[in-house]
Amino acid sequence: MAVHLVKEVNGVPEVQLPSYLEEVDFRSLQLGCDYTNKFIQGTVSFIYPLTQLGDGTAFLKIILQEKEKFHPEINTINILFFGNLAEQCAKIVHQGDTIIVTGFVLEETSYSSEREKNCLQLKMSPNESTVYVYVKCDTVISEEPICLSVTPKYTYTPLNQLKHGSVVNVYGAVKFFKPPYRSRGTDYCSVVSIMDQSNAKLTCMLFSVNLDTLPVIYKIGDIVRFHRLKIQQYKNEIQGVTTVGFSSLTFEGTLGTPVIPRTSSKIYTFTSDDQKTVEALRVWAAHHISSSGALIKLSDVKAMQFFDLTCELVGKAEVDGSSVLLKVWDGTKPPFPSWKVLFEDGSLEGDADRINQLQNLTVDILVYDNHVALAKSLQIGSFLRIYSLHTKIQPITPKKQSNIAHLEFHLHGGTCYGRGIKVLPENNCDVEELKRFLDSVDLAEYQQLENICDLDYNISSSFSSQDFVSPCDLERCQQLSATVLTDHQYLETTPLSAILKRDAPQQYRIRAKLRNYEPQKLYQSVKLHCPKCHSLQEVPHESDLELVLQEAATEQPDPKLQNTSLYNSEVWTTQNQQERKIVIHFIKNDGILQVPEVTLIMIEGGLLSEIYQLSKKFKGVIPVKSSQEDLIVLDLAVPFLIQGKTWHYGCKQCSKLKTMQNLNSLVKEASWTPVCIAEALGIVPLQYVFVMTFTLDDGTGTLKVYLMDCEKFFQIPASEILNSDDLQKNMEMIMYMLCPPGKKIGEYPWLECFIKSYNVRNEVEQEICYRIFDTVIAEDLI
């Protein structure tokens, strides 16, 4: 006995009936014949309600109509089902369905009504009959998923073997995704990029009028299976697009979690092979796809950041036509208090008591434009993942009485970087974990601590707030400095007035405020320092670099120096009037060219914009020129190596340049670190440093101290800041906190620092200077 569901795509059933079965049409049915290996097919024209026979056996009767109406006189037949088969068919079979039945017994109707007089009927045996119910693949026919017992064989194409124009089935790990959003057309859209063990990536444009049929992806690394994906070409790249009958399964990507598909399909195949494929992809993805690094707790957010947040919605308000306010929490305390978005009285949805109770733990998110409709539909209490949420520091304006930095949270319009909101189901493992965590937060205890925590925020008023501190919080209180000492904590604090009276060299621990600092402009504080001769120089301006490069580009590259055992060379000619020649030398690894991401290249005749473009693609770029015997470093006035966003310079005084063939020593290990490259080329690399003067004041005196720092003090690499807006904003934020403009010095935060004094002798006199060491900015501020 069995009821099978057969998926029908484009009118074609996905499984074949067993070959021994033979079709009979209604007219050929004859009493007394053996129908063991025969089947009939038709459309269900009526289903009677499921009833019970006298002995309690379930009974179902349906009327089947022959599909092809060749024989109008005999085009329907009754089929009788008993027992479990009757119960199952009652659940699954609907009027209008196409069904096939086999293993029946033909008998004459026992009824004597006029209409059914002399009619035949099929009696289905609970043990020997089989019913195949055909289902159009997008039709939902049952509340419970039912697996096909006749399994169609699907083949899955590796992502590196996709052919334009084909319709394929694929598996992949999610590399990127945009949660479904309303397109400008009729459908929802979700963009999903997947990768598999072939290391190929496929970006898919998935459309559906029905939100439920799009894959239910929650995070990067989830595993998906797509059936009937059309492969087409767009802008010289292959892409996947939904086509008729598209369906998907999504699996949690985390290793070791149960392999349970997320899908709206009520019927789907899932074999042990599928299970193995998912597990293998999970292992591969764990090593090759960086998981959602953007998933961050509120306690870890930075002042200027895009990230994904998993949270609970506690309040909601329409602010104006183009934005909605969401009040959410994740149980952790943000490093800065949230801004408070204003809204009209009465427009806030949510439990007022709870919103009030959680006010210090919730953040206000403003949601704009295309996300507004979805935001409006959200239920209070639901668990959300908000993708690519943006934090900004709220400017302190004179109007605002608060002197505390606040964080703004924005979900901007558009869908870039997958920006959007997704409601997570209660049984999602991240939600379960979040719920456990939210339940464990002791709000009462938290509120007692609130005053102390305000000190964290309000470091600028820590002077007057120390009265609040209870003994148990003493340790935290002692750290209420905007800086942290990394060593020598045994040293006692020395007043600045005492330091000013003493000889050098000495080391001191001090506690003071930053009255002033120079230079005020950040870019002026970044310099290049030679660790050998200790010279300091300015970071060259782009226009100076361009001049050197332009000059060098007029020189002819030497063809004799092209294509050696170390590198392959390509000569490109620019298309402008001067027809400048650019030569790119691709350094090989053991004689073999590698993918651009790991390949070091040398460039002759390239201008700044070209070098900049190439540095995005290749592991590193070395500007070179032809000399008599070998390629050599172009000029130490320009970087000897451009790697990512860092431009590495060498010291003109200390370097003793060697030619490019010396890179041979590094090839085997492909150790293309700036230090190794510099060493091989005889270059003493210059370090990027912040050089600043702090005027410190502790009330007993003021002292000018130098800060020279690569990245320890601010925990921001000086080598990257000039090319990073985000780092620059972080740095500005730190300086803003240390020395808040428009405030009295009493409101400034304390800095605990180590300083060392040393003697500097110039032509006329000896002077004592001071320098900060072993001190870093407190993590709360970063």
Add this chain to the structure above:
DNA sequence: GGTTAGGGTTTG
């Protein structure tokens, strides 16, 4: 059956 979007942050 065609359209939508075609990954690569707003500027509130």
